[in-house]
Amino acid sequence: MKRVRLGIVGIGNIAQLNVLGYLEHPQCDVLALCDTRKEEAEHKAAVWGVPKVYTALDDMLADPDIDAVEILTPTDLHKEHVLAVIAAGKHVSCQKPIANSVKDALEMVAAANAAGVTLRVSECYFHYPPLLKARQLIRDGAIGSPTMVRIKTVVGDSDSEFSRNLQPEGYAWRFDNRSPGGHLFDDMIHKFATAPWIVDTEIQSVQAIVRQGPLFFEAPTAAIFEYAREDLLGTMEVAYAPRMQMRSSYYGADEFFEVQGTDGLIWVTRCTGEMLDLAPVMLFRGDGVTESFTNVNADWGAGFIGSSRHFIDCLISGETPDMTGDQAVKALQLCFATYEASNTRSPVRVDSIETSVSPAGWPKTGDQLLRDAQDLGLV
Ligand SMILES: NC(=O)c1ccc[n+]([C@@H]2O[C@H](COP(=O)([O-])OP(=O)(O)OC[C@H]3O[C@@H](n4cnc5c(N)ncnc54)[C@H](O)[C@@H]3O)[C@@H](O)[C@H]2O)c1
Structure with a gap:
């Protein structure tokens, strides 16, 4: 072709x-x-x-x-x-x-x-330049053998032009039984995909607590991932801060990705937003030197x-694209395993998920959603 x-x-x-x-x-x-x-x-x-x-x-x-x-x-x-x-x-x-x-x-x-x-x-996270840069550094051995992956997401408010122009009808299908879950399914799926991808290692099992927040937010959430390697663990946290203005050209959210290795630490300091005045990628090397990669395109739209x-x-x-259907299936399994782990308060093997799992209390009724919107001063 x-x-x-x-x-x-x-x-x-x-x-x-x-x-x-x-x-x-x-x-x-x-x-x-x-x-x-x-x-x-x-x-x-x-x-x-x-x-x-x-x-x-x-x-x-x-x-x-x-x-x-x-x-x-x-x-x-x-x-x-x-x-x-x-x-x-x-x-x-x-x-x-x-x-x-x-x-x-x-x-x-x-x-x-x-x-x-x-x-x-x-x-889009597989093509976000700071994450690509971090993954390449990890593959090149810049931090030795990865031992911890930490992914933090905070959702706040944004008055970006992009946010102001979002059409509200684009949200209706995310809030009801047309979706098996809320924010973890719709947005955190990016991070469920990125957690194994960034260290080229599969996640086998998850433990988690997922709280129902306002609207479709499932926050606070904290999850622990067991990777296929004994000496590699991951954590993921999600916070909702409705009265926090996020510096962002897009949605009112930001993410930080930290990968600790035996010989160093890599930090991706932004993603959807631009909350921190830092280089988008920072490498804390084993020899004590900190490298800041300022020339990486940090625009989330990239x-x-x-x-x-x-x-x-x-x-x-004719090459195989990233991400394949198989990778997408695994990200979905990790998302549902996180709901299941929270629902049952026990560790869940990712490959045990064959269909779908919803979090407790999902979906909310129209009255509950209205009350949430009123409490947030949205209506
Ligand atoms: N970061 C990301 O990668 C990212 C961000 C937002 C959304 N998404 C994903 O993109 C998809 C769309 O999200 P969105 O926010 O643009 O939703 P949206 O509701 O704003 O847009 C969906 C569009 O599909 C149209 N549509 C609905 N049924 C149709 C049909 N049968 N035939 C033709 N058109 C039809 C609607 O009219 C609408 O224009 C979702 O899967 C969502 O998860 C990805």
Whole structure:
């Protein structure tokens, strides 16, 4: 394949970040947009210079000019949409989380393998330059053998232009029984994927306490990961700070990733936001010298551009894209294992998860959500 003619289904909130990497790729032609909201799709097509607009995925899939499809629809529709693209014999990239259950995700992976088409799951964290830099340093032995991985997420408030322009209807399907869980499923899935990826080591078991916070937030949460190596552990924490203004060009959140090794320490000091005035990657070397990597692109949006570019590059080169369906299934299992560990207050093996698990009290009733919104002064 020398060029990729792409169709995109779903032009909601996240499309503005995902589409850029495709529009600017010299070997990609974005040929069509598809969304049930016709006027919105036509508007976006005019802005992005996309020639065709569809309102039904089947119609877009019948278009012989389309080689591959990017799926940016709500997560509960991923299975139906991915299977339709595969059945049409086209390559497919799907936003995280891959699906609402492990069973569905495995079905999608098997269908792609049987059809001989590429299924990759778009994981912007795998293409966020500071995380890529940290992973490369770890692979190069800069901290010796990793012994601890620590991932902290804090969600606060943001008055960024991006946040102000988010369409509220993009949240409805995240808050009810169309989703198996809340924030851990929707956002922490990035970090469930990153925790094994950054040290190239699988996680076998998890212990966790997940508290129900306001709205769909599951905070505070604390989890402990047992990796496949005895001498490597991980911790993950999630905090919700609704009255904390986050410095961010995107969502009101930020993350820090710390990997301790036998010979040194690596710190990725930002991700979604830019809370700390520090170099995005810092290496505390075994010889006592601190290296600050200031020339790494720390814009969170760069991860989306890199992820879209990577899909096209892989279709052209024939390489296997990061992340594969199998990696996406494991991230999903780790997420559900975290819910299960909290629900049962006991360690849960990640590979024991075959379907899906919801946290206690999920989903909230409409009245509960309204009370949460009132308490937060949102209504
Ligand atoms: N950091 C990230 O990588 C990131 C961030 C946000 C969202 N996401 C993921 O991206 C996906 C979309 O999220 P969003 O926030 O943009 O949601 P959204 O609700 O804002 O957008 C979804 C779009 O899909 C359209 N749609 C719904 N059903 C359709 C159908 N049957 N056919 C065609 N179009 C249909 C809607 O009209 C809407 O425009 C989700 O899977 C979400 O988890 C990823």
